[in-house]
Amino acid sequence: MADTKARPLAPVRARTPGSARTVLLRRARELALVPALLLLMVLGAFVNDSFLTERNLISILGASAALAMVVLAESLVLITGKFDLSLESVVGIAPAVGALLVLPAAQSGWGTELPPALALLAVLVVGAVVGAFNGVLVVKFKLNAFIVTLAMLIVLRGLLVGATKGKTLFGMPDSFYSLATTTFLNIPMSVWLAAVAFAVTGFVLKYHRVGRSLYAIGGNADAARAAGIRVERVMLGVFVVAGVLASVGGIMQTGYVGAISANQGQNMIFTVFAAAVIGGISLDGGKGTMFGALTGVLLLGVVQNLLTLAQVPSFWIQAIYGGIILVALMIARVTTGRAQD
């Protein structure tokens, strides 16, 4: 028996190029959408002269910033293996509450006329509270995330319509619009902010234990729990963070549009999920990167822009946009070679 220990049980593994290749392959999948994006840009340049101008590209970015924030939020929830549909209503109600707090009663506000800074803080708080409420229902009371957040989506939309009586809110202080109106290097601050948010989140997801725990929970919650991860707490935190990120997206949208209508953010969740899934975020949890999600957003932003430039009749734009998303999902399925489960 004594010699058993010394004898290697299997040929000692050399660091074969095989392992390097698998790493490369994984990276390549992350970049899978980049060629598609480039192809679309080239196509756009041919189709329309004004497509590849600085102004148009910046306008694509500006128009995508709010969507990007919500996709970021949704991606975090999806990686953790949950769902949050109510984010699209947060995009509407969070900035609306802020606006109602600053606006005088004459402009259909609540007449509290809070200072803008406090009101903007309130916007974030609304996002956090909605996220926490969803999180408690889903994580603590173990309700089904899909249905809970679907109900929240409707409730919040209803609250927004009720509080504004369906009217559009406008005339807020400049700070409500400054994310979209102020620029740095010709690019709106909202774009910078979204870029920073993606970079920070991507970094945390890759290099922080909490970030990695999102993947562990989404991949196998029991294993995560056995490894000492506080699964419930992390999930709850993710819902809160997602709510805050979506409320920031709401402020960006407000700035981009210049007002808050009662249907701000409505039907956005479909685009959000499409961007996330095209970008390689799994609806089953545990899979996907921020870079992928970002490319998903940009892809849809470019398509939207191309449709506008091509002067597609507005009555048809929805059908075409939806169809293109469907095709994009199919193409992403083929090029990434993985099931979009």
Next chain:
Amino acid sequence: MSTPLVEAQGVVKRYGPTTALADGRLTVLPGESHALVGRNGAGKSTLVTVLTGLQAPDEGTVRFDGEPAPPLTDRDAWRGKVACVYQKPTVVPELTVAENLFINRQPLRRGFISWRRLHKEAAELLDTWDVSVDPEARTADLKVEDRQMVEIARALSFGARFIVLDEPTAQLDKREIERLFSRMRALQDSGVTFLFISHHLQEVYEVCQTVTVLRDARWITTAPVTDMPRAALIEAMAGETVAEQEQAVRTAEVDAPVLLDARGLTSDAYEDVDLTVRRGEVVGLAGISGSGKTELAETFTGLHTPTSGTARLDGRPLPFGDVQASLKAGVGFVPRDRHAQGLVFGMTIGDNATLSVLDRLGRHGFVGTDRKRGFATELIDRLDIHTEGPDQPVSDLSGGNAQKVVMARALASDPRLLVLINPTAGVDVKSKESLLSRVDTAREDGTAVLVVSDELDDLRRCDRVLVLFHGRVVAEHPAGWRDHELIASIEGVEHG
């Protein structure tokens, strides 16, 4: 004699009214491989959950190295003492091997994960324990044996030197099992202690030094395997059920015509199986889980498709892989799991009982309500289902009555072949009697019956019991067998 590494005394664990463990005892000495054996429900898994600190015992003590076990909430302390490799993976499939080894304790540099160090430490850890797995491989891509070794290495890296292996060989083939054993021996030489749980007794003799037997939630014996010949081990597991089973041994009419005739059935679950069932004959299929017995039975119901072989029912070929066609050919069956496959819980008893015979109750897909109700009422009477009537939802019923509804549906089409898979699983004694007496009635009507079960009581009514082991029929017991004979061949002792 050295202090035992693990010592459990008088462990009692109850779940509500059922006592899962009445007297659990275990003493494992450092450096040995200790086998824990017992039939299903003997209390092995319960003892393991107590030993690994997943649940506190209601009574009794667990000591590690002479010291009392840490409190349940102190997971780190438990992880440093004991780890269990379950059949179900406890790794995150999408993450790399390296990351799985260090989940939630990744090496940090200035507060952030250093992937270089993570990969280096993972490679070192795997090398230390001679695990030849690429640390950067996706864990989902690993083979079962490699995944098990990764889990063992992870447990060892926490400082645990006591590893529980819960049926590690169940999903492995023969060569993988050999490799696992040689690794176990090597680890044992480096001071790792194993608690080895297996249904394959020959493996116990191959790799373990000591064996503890549990039966009916109680400790029976602990002995060195060398002092425990197979017969004694089987007897300890099966108990003294030598008392003549007062069973009128039925003499199946040997000259009755063959109803089911299967030749050379082969699939990934079983190999080259011949099977005949005569009119009015009840044939039992026994075997450990993974022996292929369930798949074999499901073959005749269309749920499992063999790769080759033929089956004829009453002289006509029986199509494979098509439940509808099987039903038409005259097969009635009780599927393996009434929750998953047997019942639609939201529907009423009447709807469930008649689900497979709707075409007889009306034309062109329309179902006559009155006829359905009448038919269902008749079935309810026939099977003695305790219910308010055919309109009560199935979800209201107890396990026994729900199973009777499944049986009712199997009988509803007046089948020529009745296939019953675990027909009395999770059913109380009285319902069990009633369900099994249905089998006798069916037999008298000339139906051929095939029973797959882990319950000896189900098999006792059979005219003969075939035992499957690794997909092959290895034994045939005519009615009147002794419990320990059957268990011995089920556990694969005679033909290990």
